[in-house]
Each structure stands twice: as structure tokens, then as C-alpha cells.
Amino acid sequence: MPRLPRPSRSWVGRALAASGRGVVRLMKGAAAHPFVLLWALALLLLVVTWSTTTVTHDVPDSLLPVLALMTVAPLVVLAAGQRAVAAWAVSVAASLVWLVVPGHADWPMPWPVTHFLVLLLTVLVVALAGAVREVALATVVTALLFLVVMDTGLKPWAIGVVVIVAFGLLVRWLVLSRRQIARQEEEAEVERARRAVVEERSRIARELHDVVAHHMSMVVVQAQTAPYRVPGLTPEAKGELAGIEESARAALQEVRSVLGVLREEGTPVATAPQPTLADLPALLESSRAAGMDLTWHLGVDPERCPPGTGLALHRVLQEALANASRHSPGSSVRVELLPVHAEDAPRAALLTVGTSPSPGAARPVTEQGGGHGIPGMRTRVEAVGGVLTAGPTPEGGFVVTAQVPLDDRPGLGG
Structure with missing residues (x-):
């Protein structure tokens, strides 16, 4: 039922x-x-x-x-x-x-x-x-x-009061301890997240270093062995290959010196002296040997230039020459490095890199072009207390000027 x-x-x-x-x-x-x-x-x-x-x-x-x-x-x-x-x-x-x-x-x-x-x-x-x-x-x-x-x-309730107070203090201590532990755990979690980001960036940079170093090494090997692998090369072609080999070796050394510090701890890192103002003639000569129509005048004594300022000027000139060869092929480039006097003593240096109008229809170099060359130059110059300007000329060329102080101040490489 x-x-x-x-x-x-x-x-x-x-x-x-x-x-x-x-x-x-x-x-x-x-x-x-x-x-x-x-x-x-x-x-x-x-x-x-x-x-x-x-x-x-x-x-x-x-x-x-x-x-x-x-x-x-x-x-x-x-x-x-x-x-x-x-x-x-x-x-x-x-x-x-x-x-x-x-x-x-x-x-x-x-x-x-x-x-x-x-x-x-x-x-x-x-x-x-x-x-x-x-x-x-x-x-x-x-x-x-x-x-x-x-x-x-x-x-005896007088003793009971003491017991009640002791109980309250114990609860208070437990609550404060838990709050402190929670705060420490939160800080530790934030630190772990930040460390994970840093480690990931370092890993990417190490991979970038490995990739760039591998390909640059291949360029060096190919340029070095080309005269033996390719018969009938003219002396001019052999000279061009020698210049390519030398530039690739220099680039590979700089990549290793900058990114080599990102290797794992305990791994030996090969370092090299940073470029200074005394290395500008060699940079200019290598650019001319690469086929650039280049003239220059260097009027600043390298002994009067702090290492950080010399490194900044070297990087600015290096980037300006690379931009000129990339965006204005066939144009002539004039480089001047002159002292700026104040009270009968050079207090600053003025670097000018001027590029004539390109005979080809090359794209003009601007800061809005998507690259990082000019912002990077400006950052380096401002790091040593200087000022950088870059822009087209009325004639259709392009000019980069960097004025940096010659007094010793902390900066890149200093």
C-alpha cells in the first residue's frame, strides 16, 4: 500500500x-x-x-x-x-x-x-x-x-581577572601573528611573481643572445672562407669580404659583452672594454671601407672626455651612420665633433652627423617610423646630461646633433 x-x-x-x-x-x-x-x-x-x-x-x-x-x-x-x-x-x-x-x-x-x-x-x-x-x-x-x-x-575573582586578561592577550597575539603571516605571504607571492617575470625576460634575452651570436658567427665564417670556396674573386671583392668579417666580429664581440652577463650564475662571461671617444676614427674608417661617402673632423681630445660620455657619443655616431646607410644609400655623410667653449675652456662637445639628400627614393628617417634608433640615441645622451636633436633638413637631408658635457659625471660606462 x-x-x-x-x-x-x-x-x-x-x-x-x-x-x-x-x-x-x-x-x-x-x-x-x-x-x-x-x-x-x-x-x-x-x-x-x-x-x-x-x-x-x-x-x-x-x-x-x-x-x-x-x-x-x-x-x-x-x-x-x-x-x-x-x-x-x-x-x-x-x-x-x-x-x-x-x-x-x-x-x-x-x-x-x-x-x-x-x-x-x-x-x-x-x-x-x-x-x-x-x-x-x-x-x-x-x-x-x-x-x-x-x-x-x-x-579569587581577582585572579580570574588576570586569567581573562591573559586570554585576551593570547587571542590578540594570535590574530596579529596571523595577520603578519598573511602579509608576509602576500609580499612573498608578489616577489615570486616579479622574480618569475625577471627570469622569463632573462631567458628570452639569453635566447636572443644565442640566436644573434650563432648567426653572426656564421657570417664571420662565411666571409672568412669565401676566398677559398669561391674561385676567381677579385682583390676588391676579397677586401669587401674582409671588411664584412671584421664588422661581423666586432658586432659579435659587442653582443657577447652586452648580453653575456645574462648567462646562468657560475658560467664564465667574456667581457671587453667599452668603446670610448678614441675609437671614433676606427668606426669612421670601417664605415668608409664599407662604401659610405664619408668625411669627418674630430676636434675633441679623447683625454678630456669622460668614459661614459665617450661611450654615448660612440653609440650615437654608430646608430647615425647605420641609419644613413640604411635609409639614404648613396648619400654623402659629414661628421663633425667640435668643442663648445665657455670661459676659455671646453665645457661640452657637439657631435653633428649630416646626411645629404639621397639620390634614391628612400624613406625619410623619423621618430615615428616605428624604430628605436633615435629614441635610443636620445636616452643615451640624456643619461650623461646632454641634449639630442634629429630631423630632416630643408634641402631634403637629415641631421643628428648631440651636445654632451665634458665634466665627469656618472653615466654609461663611467
Whole structure:
């Protein structure tokens, strides 16, 4: 025989489940808003004190609301957002007022139970949130108060105050420790993420170094062995191959010196001296040997140029010549490096790289062209305290000027 439905039991179950969910929501709301819980506790104790004070004390009914409000006043102070020590002070003051209220002969302490509990609660809150001096003051004063006014059987509550304070301090220490651990874990996680990014960038840079070094090595090998592999080369062609080999070797050495430091720890890194102002003639000669129509005049003594400034000028000239050969093939290039005098002494150097209009329809060089050459030159010059300008000339050419100070200042390679 099939069972009949039991609507009454189903209704009771749903009601209990809804009540349970309501209690859970209420508890979560109280935890999220502790001031609401304090106000609710104050209201509850107000009602209890008002209705039970006559059981322990002989007072007229007209004073019951006053005494009840005096009892819950510390909770109101806490709910108003005041400091814990202020609530404790209000509770102690109320305790002193209760001493003059006549109590029943069989009641062992001068306060009702509700006020006693509120006083202990304020001491616990001071231990949880007060300063060290406030915690010590609340502990000593409350313990002395219990020893003086309570009956002999309740005087051990002075030790109970110390136990309550110790418990509050333990909880406080645990909360602070967990917060500190959480903060350290967050900082460690951020550091791990930053380190992962740095390691990934280093890995990419190492791979770039390996790829560039491999291909540059192949260029060197091909240029070096071409005279033996290809018969019938003219002396001019052999000279061109020798120039290619020399330029590729120099480029490979610079790549290794710059990116070689990205090798794994413990791996030896080959280093080389950074270029200086004294290396400009060799750079100009190699560019001319590569077929560039190039003239120059160098009027600055390399001995008067700091290493960082010399490196910046070398890189600027190197990039400017590369741009000229790439974007203006067949044009003539004029390089001048002149001192800028101030008070009969050279204080700065002015580098000018001017390119004539290209006979071909080459694309003009601009900073908006998508490359990083001119921004990189500007960064290097500004790093040593100089100024760089670059732009087309009215005749259709292009000119790069860099003025850098010659006083010794920290910079690239310095």
C-alpha cells in the first residue's frame, strides 16, 4: 500500500530549515558588523537588568531604568566607536555607584550579575585592543576592586581577572601573528611573481643572445672562407669580404659583452672594454671601407672626455651612420665633433652627423617610423646630461646633433 504524504512533517522541516538559515545570516551579519551585536547585547542586558535588579538589591521602581542604563552604558560607549579603555572607565565608575545602592543581605557582591559580566567584558576588550599601559591599568584596578569590595568567597575573582586578561592577550597575539603571516605571504607571492617575470625576460634575452651570436658567427665564417670556396674573386671583392668579417666580429664581440652577463650564475662571461671617444676614427674608417661617402673632423681630445660620455657619443655616431646607410644609400655623410667653449675652456662637445639628400627614393628617417634608433640615441645622451636633436633638413637631408658635457659625471660606462 503506498504511503500517504505527510504535509505536516514537510512543513515543519521547511520551517526549521528556514529558521536555521535565518540564524546563520544573523550570525554572519553580526560578525560583519560588530557594533550591531553590541547594540543588541546592550538592549538585552538593559531588559534583564531592569527586570532582575530587585532580586539582588532593594531599590525603588523609579530607579530601575537609571541603574539599568548605567549598567549597559559601557556597551553603548563601545558601540559608539569609542576606545575600549573609555568603556572600562565607565564600567568602573558605575561599579563605584553601585556600592551605595543597598543590596540584599544574602547577595555576595555589590553589583548585579549583569553589571559584573559587563565589567569583565570591558576588561577583556581592553586586553584585546588597548595599549600596554591601558591593559596594565585595567588589570590592576579591577583586581584591587574585587579584592576590596567582594566577599571572601568571591575574592579569587581577582585572579580570574588576570586569567581573562591573559586570554585576551593570547587571542590578540594570535590574530596579529596571523595577520603578519598573511602579509608576509602576500609580499612573498608578489616577489615570486616579479622574480618569475625577471627570469622569463632573462631567458628570452639569453635566447636572443644565442640566436644573434650563432648567426653572426656564421657570417664571420662565411666571409672568412669565401676566398677559398669561391674561385676567381677579385682583390676588391676579397677586401669587401674582409671588411664584412671584421664588422661581423666586432658586432659579435659587442653582443657577447652586452648580453653575456645574462648567462646562468657560475658560467664564465667574456667581457671587453667599452668603446670610448678614441675609437671614433676606427668606426669612421670601417664605415668608409664599407662604401659610405664619408668625411669627418674630430676636434675633441679623447683625454678630456669622460668614459661614459665617450661611450654615448660612440653609440650615437654608430646608430647615425647605420641609419644613413640604411635609409639614404648613396648619400654623402659629414661628421663633425667640435668643442663648445665657455670661459676659455671646453665645457661640452657637439657631435653633428649630416646626411645629404639621397639620390634614391628612400624613406625619410623619423621618430615615428616605428624604430628605436633615435629614441635610443636620445636616452643615451640624456643619461650623461646632454641634449639630442634629429630631423630632416630643408634641402631634403637629415641631421643628428648631440651636445654632451665634458665634466665627469656618472653615466654609461663611467
